[in-house]
Amino acid sequence: MLHGMGPGRQADFVAGRRAAARALDALGRAGPVLREGRRPLFPPGVRGSISHCVGHIGACVATTNPAVAAVGIDLERTDRLTWGTTHLICTPREARWAAAARRPESRLSVVFSAKEAVYKALSALSPHRRPLFHDSEIKISGKRLDIRVSGDLLPPGHDIFGWALLIPGGYVLTFTAVTIRRHTSIRSGHQPSFHFLAETQKAV
Numbered sequence: 001m002l003h004g005m006g007p008g009r010q011a012d013f014v015a016g017r018r019a020a021a022r023a024l025d026a027l028g029r030a031g032p033v034l035r036e037g038r039r040p041l042f043p044p045g046v047r048g049s050i051s052h053c054v055g056h057i058g059a060c061v062a063t064t065n066p067a068v069a070a071v072g073i074d075l076e077r078t079d080r081l082t083w084g085t086t087h088l089i090c091t092p093r094e095a096r097w098a099a100a101a102r103r104p105e106s107r108l109s110v111v112f113s114a115k116e117a118v119y120k121a122l123s124a125l126s127p128h129r130r131p132l133f134h135d136s137e138i139k140i141s142g143k144r145l146d147i148r149v150s151g152d153l154l155p156p157g158h159d160i161f162g163w164a165l166l167i168p169g170g171y172v173l174t175f176t177a178v179t180i181r182r183h184t185s186i187r188s189g190h191q192p193s194f195h196f197l198a199e200t201q202k203a204v
């Protein structure tokens with residue numbers, strides 16, 4: 001799969017696949033993680049997502065929980081975006097939330113990362129159209145992401161939500177999960193346990 005990739009891209013790819021191998025190992029499942037177009041193709045029964053970031057750090061979230069239809073993960077630097085890109089990424093409410101911070105660019109990165117994680121989760125469900133930045137609105141309370149997406153993007157009976165973690169060194173890691181409302185564990189009022197596994201590591 002490394003064929004045709006430049007050295008930087010190869011290191012990113014390897015970092016992502018290493019994180020995925022460790023996440024699968026923790027789930028007791030064998031790899032490899034293949035590709036379907038640009039999307040990662042996890043072994044049957046596993047929903048997973050991969051991200052990598054400058055410095056060749058890889059991250060993966062994977063689950064076998066049947067209540068989870070899709071997951072998305074994104075790792076970004078918090079110093080990458082300039083305020084001038086806000087209108088491309090944020091809804092007016094998100095822009096107001098970011099602007100209220102001591103470092104608005106950092107909050108902008110959190111919103112951007114969350115939307116990339118939303119994109120990956122929705123794209124795993126093969127929606128009929130590509131989600132756009134303004135198709136989702138993210139509300140951040142602590143580590144929890146409340147996510148609203150345009151009505152036609154989420155299949156009926158599904159919900160989406162997520163988490164954001166600020167990581168020392170200037171990174172933000174976001175996860176999203178699409179859950180199936182009618183699934184027994186959710187119908188019976190139990191908070192599903194997702195067994196999310198995130199692995200970050202430097203490629204050697």
Ligand SMILES: CC(C)(COP(=O)(O)OP(=O)(O)OC[C@H]1O[C@@H](n2cnc3c(N)ncnc32)[C@H](O)[C@@H]1OP(=O)(O)O)[C@@H](O)C(=O)NCCC(=O)NCCS
Pocket residue numbers: 012013016038039040049050051052053073074075115116118119120121123124131132133134135136
């Ligand atoms: C696909 C995309 C999300 C990748 O994000 P990125 O920040 O460039 O790169 P990341 O390191 O975070 O993620 C790369 C990994 O995402 C995964 N990926 C790529 N395309 C994907 C897709 N369509 N769905 C799910 N996962 C995908 C791959 O595993 C890839 O790593 P690999 O090629 O080594 O296997 C991004 O390039 C993109 O197209 N974003 C859409 C922009 C947009 O319109 N967003 C709207 C938000 S709702």
